[in-house]
Amino acid sequence: MNNPSDAVGxxxxxxxxDAQAQVAALTLDLRGVIxxxxxxxxxxxxxxxxxxxAFERAQVAALLAGAHRRVxxxxxxxxxxxxxxxxxxxxxxxPIPAERLAVRPSARTCVGCAR
Ligand SMILES: [Zn+2]
Numbered sequence: 693m694n695n696p697s698d699a700v701g702x703x704x705x706x707x708x709x710d711a712q713a714q715v716a717a718l719t720l721d722l723r724g725v726i727x728x729x730x731x732x733x734x735x736x737x738x739x740x741x742x743x744x745x746a747f748e749r750a751q752v753a754a755l756l757a758g759a760h761r762r763v764x765x766x767x768x769x770x771x772x773x774x775x776x777x778x779x780x781x782x783x784x785x786x787p788i789p790a791e792r793l794a795v796r797p798s799a800r801t802c803v804g805c806a807r
Contacts, residue, residue, distance in 0.1 A: 697773060704770050704797050711762040718756040725749045765798035772800075781805050 729745045772778040779788050783805035792799055799806070 700778065701770065701773055704766055704773065707797055708763060708766040711759050711766060714759040715756065715763060718752055718759055722752045722756055725752055769798040
């Protein structure tokens with residue numbers, strides 16, 4: 693139970709669950725925005741409401757893409773944890789400082805190499 697990789701695995705899985713929940717929530721949001729645009733005549737580009745909805749839709753879509761990416765990154769981090777390469781910089785091979793992993797559990801490189 694005191695194996696540090698257990699704690700890391702739990703943190704990664706918790707972060708993945710959060711990201712997955714965000715994907716679900718944003719997918720619903722996006723559907724809501726699309727439905728709203730179908731309800732009104734907002735597909736008329738001269739309608740100011742249409743521009744707002746298009747903007748909102750783009751914003752939600754961007755957030756959704758980000759959440760999908762986080763899920764994928766955390767999946768990769770879990771795979772690296774399983775094969776023993778987790779926490780090591782992909783570029784220089786040095787261990788990634790724990791503080792960086794605490795902030796960004798899916799980090800693949802140390803701060804120096806991330807620049
Ligand atoms: Zn490095």
